[in-house]
Amino acid sequence: MTLATLELAESAPDAQLLVLPVIRLEESLTVSAPAGLPDLEPYLEATGFLGKSGETQKIAIPVDGGVRAAIALGLGDASDEEQARRAGGALARAVATSAISIDVDALDPAIREAVLLGAVLASYRFTPYKSEEDDAALATISVVTADDARASAEIARVSAIASSVALVQDAVNTPPNDLPPAALADIAVRVAESKGIESRVWDAEQLREGGFGGLTAVGQGSSRGPRLVRLDYRPEGAQLHVALVGKGITFDTGGLSLKPAGSMVGMKFDMAGAATIVGVLQAAVELDIKVAITGWLCIAENMPSSTATRPDDVVTIYGGKTVEITNTDAEGRIVMADGIAAASEEHPDLIIDIATLTGAQIVALGDRTTAVMGNDDAWTSSVVEASRSIGEPSWAMPIPEEVGDTLKSPVADLANMRSGNRSAGMLVAAAFLERFVGERADGEGAIPWVHLDIAGPSNNTSAAYGYVPKGATGVMVRTLIALLESRS
Incomplete structure (x- = not known):
């Protein structure tokens, strides 16, 4: 950097x-x-x-x-x-x-x-x-x-x-020919080793054998196989356990539901959510934040080929839920479903996912304001307050019940995208992810969960402004640091 x-x-x-x-x-x-x-x-x-x-x-x-x-x-x-x-x-x-x-x-x-x-x-x-x-x-x-x-x-x-923000910017700015899934996983492991954070990496074969059907389905069209990275930070005295789940699509062509050529430019930024987790964990160590953090980096390259997942395929997500693929360009939610389901098994106090998930976020809130959604109003408000306190704009959005109902599938537990209706796309994606949030350890309802859609704010396509350069922004690193420090 x-x-x-x-x-x-x-x-x-x-x-x-x-x-x-x-x-x-x-x-x-x-x-x-x-x-x-x-x-x-x-x-x-x-x-x-x-x-x-x-x-x-x-x-x-x-x-x-x-x-x-x-x-x-x-x-x-x-x-x-x-x-x-x-x-x-x-x-x-x-x-x-x-x-x-x-x-x-x-x-x-x-x-x-x-x-x-x-x-x-x-x-x-x-x-x-x-x-x-x-x-x-x-x-x-x-x-x-x-x-x-x-x-x-x-x-x-x-x-x-x-330096934690710049770490994310460097990873996100790197051209996709030099940042396949394995390379992004290597960055995470190197940072973990340098900071005393435990790490584990699943390769394509291990993901298939382990039941991570979302990552397998999205990654199988590429010759550069998917990865899942787990990072564990366990400081002494921590009273809170937060799981961070990040979308790491190192390049997104749309798969067989191929994007137009102009829409592919900039798709190297589609792994910003996963990179954000690495930056946050590096800062957590250096700032001695007393919160236990488990990071889940869901990494794949979405490419079209004879081995790629097809529309109409049904995939089984980690934990057993089945998903009908209606659009292979709605791949981020598929890999994130694996990560959220895996994170839920440990019943953390809070799950936060970070993803460049939808173009609808940009339509609704523009290039600088992160969309914040979730199943717990108190935690959602805390994230918004943290973001505003350090100058990263965000806005809370709802997940109406009727939006989730539109994801019903005749052949699987749910579809990854509703066909023929593009309205409320950001909310539909969040409703999909919510289906994979597990129960609290005591069985009293769902684990608190917050979803951050950073599709626009992750990449500044205009001139530099304030203290934000052109290109990758590292957005939400400082917000999550502020949130975690407030609970340390």
């Missing part, structure tokens, strides 16, 4: 561009700057700089008979963490140099952490397939402070979160 690194500094290195955070309260500007500099407010006022959040202005400061290049960064009244993260993102895009230094001592701890996180997240670049390096890409941020202990903790936290 290409991501700016944070380092502590007692003073701003002379060779680095100096960043001057500016707070605007009523009509006055307060500049966070190293000692020894002149009053900077007149210089800023002369440029018309107002200190609005995210506003930047390059200036030359007289220092010791010479001048020093600096950039002012407006933070508004510095009261909103999301605005501060976006300001950090604006800073990263405004600088055209590899190294900057920023004095943060005048900022509230939460605001300075937000500025740093926004800057680091916005610095992300995906470069493995570029033949030339970008010498102007931001690589180093020197944090100038007199409070080394607090700043060290903040830097460690920001670095842990940003």
